[in-house]
Amino acid sequence: MMFKVLPTSFFFLAACAVALMPAQADVLLSSASVERVVLMEYEDGSTETEYVPADAVEPGQELAYVVSFRNEGAEEEDSVVMTIPVPEDMIYVDDSVIADNAAVDFSIDGGKSFAPRDDLVIEDGDNVRMASADEITHVRWTFARVTPGEEGMLAFHAILN
Numbered sequence: 001m002m003f004k005v006l007p008t009s010f011f012f013l014a015a016c017a018v019a020l021m022p023a024q025a026d027v028l029l030s031s032a033s034v035e036r037v038v039l040m041e042y043e044d045g046s047t048e049t050e051y052v053p054a055d056a057v058e059p060g061q062e063l064a065y066v067v068s069f070r071n072e073g074a075e076e077e078d079s080v081v082m083t084i085p086v087p088e089d090m091i092y093v094d095d096s097v098i099a100d101n102a103a104v105d106f107s108i109d110g111g112k113s114f115a116p117r118d119d120l121v122i123e124d125g126d127n128v129r130m131a132s133a134d135e136i137t138h139v140r141w142t143f144a145r146v147t148p149g150e151e152g153m154l155a156f157h158a159i160l161n
Helices: 009-021
Strands: 030-039 046-054 062-071 077-085 090-094 104-107 122-123 127-130 138-146 149-158
Touching: 009 122, 062 077, 104 127
Parallel strands: none
Antiparallel strands: 030 046, 030 062, 062 149, 077 138, 090 149, 104 138, 122 127
């Protein structure tokens, strides 16, 4: 059903299948989904974020790109890097990354270079400014080690243009 959501969902899933592979491709299994982000408000005034199937979305709606993974191998995997592109018709939502004990870096140049969010700057002649959320093109998670049987999840939110 998620394939009806966005044409870039195909790209997202294909990119995840490639980007999540460590040195031994048969060890780390992953699944990816695109879900709609819904803020639930309760009578007592509390709120909670829920994720629902993204069967249909409209511009301006917030989506979560979610990848679950598991090391099915008998060996530890060191320095596992997982990179997900932000689809072209989406704008990354600041502070939305779920990291699951990973270092998180971002790219503003199509995935050529990465840096922590606070270090992303745009140099325009004499002017230097912080990169805005709409300039982020990729999110990268780096795990020092993924042990046998270890499971995890990583995600980020983005707004549909």
